[in-house]
Amino acid sequence: MSQLTFDEAAARSLEAIYLSPDVVAQRARVIDLLAPRAGEQILDIGVGPGLLAHDIARLVGPAGRMVGLDNAPAMVAAAERRLADLPQASVRQGDAGGLDLPDEAFDAAVATQVYEYVPDIKQALVELHRVLRPGGRALILDTDWRSLVWHASDPARMDRVLACWDGHLADPHLPAKLGPLLRQAGFEVRRVEIVPMLSPRWQSVSYAGGMMRTIHDYARTNADRFGLDADEVVAWRRDQDELIARDEFFFSVNRYAFLATR
Ligand SMILES: C[S@@+](CC[C@H](N)C(=O)[O-])C[C@H]1O[C@@H](n2cnc3c(N)ncnc32)[C@H](O)[C@@H]1O
Structure with missing residues (x-):
């Protein structure tokens, strides 16, 4: 695994992706599912640039x-x-695997696109459970990269680039295991929903557009670590540009939202 570095440049690039219509719609759905109420105490684990927290x-x-x-x-x-x-909002530095927060302190917690980065997910869920009051809600959302359908002229080359991209996460297939993991940590899973990131045609200001740039940069930097030829990454990107020029671009990946209660 070679994780993404969440530095200032990454914060700016994430913000641009998070302001795209697909991710704005995701936040609206997360808010619907979490249903925050006036006066509640809510924790956002892996708050990132703070759009959802706001x-x-x-x-x-x-x-x-x-x-x-x-x-x-x-x-x-x-x-x-x-x-x-x-x-009413504050931000602190800390790790999902060991929350420096008191027991039963929150009515609800969210962790969107975070647990897939966390190496010890079981410990992170134990911590999540500990800081929620009895009956408290947890809303967790992660991508399963196995759900990706991304058209390419050379599918084998696409698979090699995506295998490299999988390396930026602790678990690129976490959602498929999250239900049982939540139950083992003492939660009751109330609802599971798909939140799709769908671009049936090219649109530069979109989640798919942001991912194209991010995966390209990540794969070029990390190619040799994953036995990938840097020239292949260039050829992969050129192929995508040609598909876009012919209006043959297609991208779809699913995120999975789990609503659970303690
Ligand atoms: C892809 S971003 C998601 C940001 C935000 N939750 C959202 O959906 O807009 C992942 C965030 O999780 C943070 N993160 C990753 N591993 C973490 C950990 N072990 N503890 C706390 N934060 C973590 C990263 O620094 C980054 O801000």
Whole structure:
């Protein structure tokens, strides 16, 4: 595994992807499922640039509390900037695998696109359970990269590039195992939903557009680690440009949202 570095450049690039219509729609669905109420205390684990935390903080209002946590200093700084106008919100540096927070402190918690990066998922879920009050809600969302359908002229080359991309995560197939893992940690799983990232045609301002650039850069930097030829990555990207020019681009991947209660 060679993880993505969540530095300042990554924070800027993530923000651009997160403001694309697909990810805006995902946040709306997460809010619907979590249903934050005024006065609640809510934790956002792996808060990233803080877009979801900002929405939640406004919904819990001044009588509530929104705590964002992230292990990357650049992400903590980005979230702090975004949440600066909301006194009910605060951000701290910390690790999902060992939360420096009291027992039963939160009514609800979210972790979107985070647990797939965490090496010891069982420990992270034990921690999540510990900081929720009895009956508290957890909303977890992760991508299963096995659900990806991405058209290419050379499918074997696409598979090699994607095998390299899989290496940026602790578990690129976490959602398929998340139900039993949540139950083992003491949760009751209430609902599971697909949140698709679908681009049936090329649109530069989209999740797929952002991923094309991110995967290209990651694969070029990490090619030799994964036995991939850097020229292959260039050829893969050129093929995508040619498909786009012919209006033959297609990309679809599923994220899975789990709503569970303690
Ligand atoms: C792909 S981003 C998702 C950000 C945000 N949750 C969202 O959906 O907009 C993953 C975030 O998880 C953070 N992260 C990864 N591993 C972590 C860990 N073990 N503990 C806390 N944060 C972590 C990263 O620094 C990054 O900000």
